[in-house]
Amino acid sequence: MLDDLDRRILRHLQADPAHSLPELADLLKTTSSRLSRRLDKLHASGILKGQQAIIDWRALGYAVEVSLRVTLDKTQTRAFDEFIAAARDIPEVIEIQTFLGRVDVRLSVIARDMPHYQTIYRAQILTLPHIADIEALMHVARIKSDESLPL
Incomplete structure (x- = not known):
């Protein structure tokens, strides 16, 4: 279901969801376009539901x-x-x-x-x-x- 890149994407997003697409792509050693396609796939499958502001x-x-x-x-x-x-x-x-x-x-x-x-x-x-x-x-x-x- 999830491959290594998907898991790494999700780990990085959990750790810091404020990363820009280029920053996250650099951290993952992939291209922004490939990362964008993976994010779209994770959204479409319902695994990634979006980002939210957490207010204390x-x-x-x-x-x-x-x-x-x-x-x-x-x-x-x-x-x-x-x-x-x-x-x-x-x-x-x-x-x-x-x-x-x-x-x-x-x-x-x-x-x-x-x-x-x-x-x-x-x-x-x-x-x-x-x-x-x-x-x-x-x-x-x-x-x-x-x-x-x-x-």
Whole structure:
């Protein structure tokens, strides 16, 4: 599926996605046109989905992150869809994950401080539809957060 050049391209992009095409071609000891064709192939196959800016929300004044584990009232047939649609509209919800098991959904919520979090929790989180149970876990430290793959 991937050859050595593809893997090297992906490793370099994971390490520093800001490389220009000529810089990356030089690092990989290939031509810009060959690299461009390979990048097009990786995009077309869905392996490479694009580039994004990663913003450090702490640098913008958000000091609190809370993980909310939510169990939904599954007697309601549209509980998941309605809950997730409403949760997406809360700007401070930066991640939504769904699970099989006792916990149905996990929300990652950021806030400037604890009073701000309390406002978000009371005014927006608790008004989300179909909540049967909710548990809050305060983040203390992020030990590893890495989306790089072992290529």
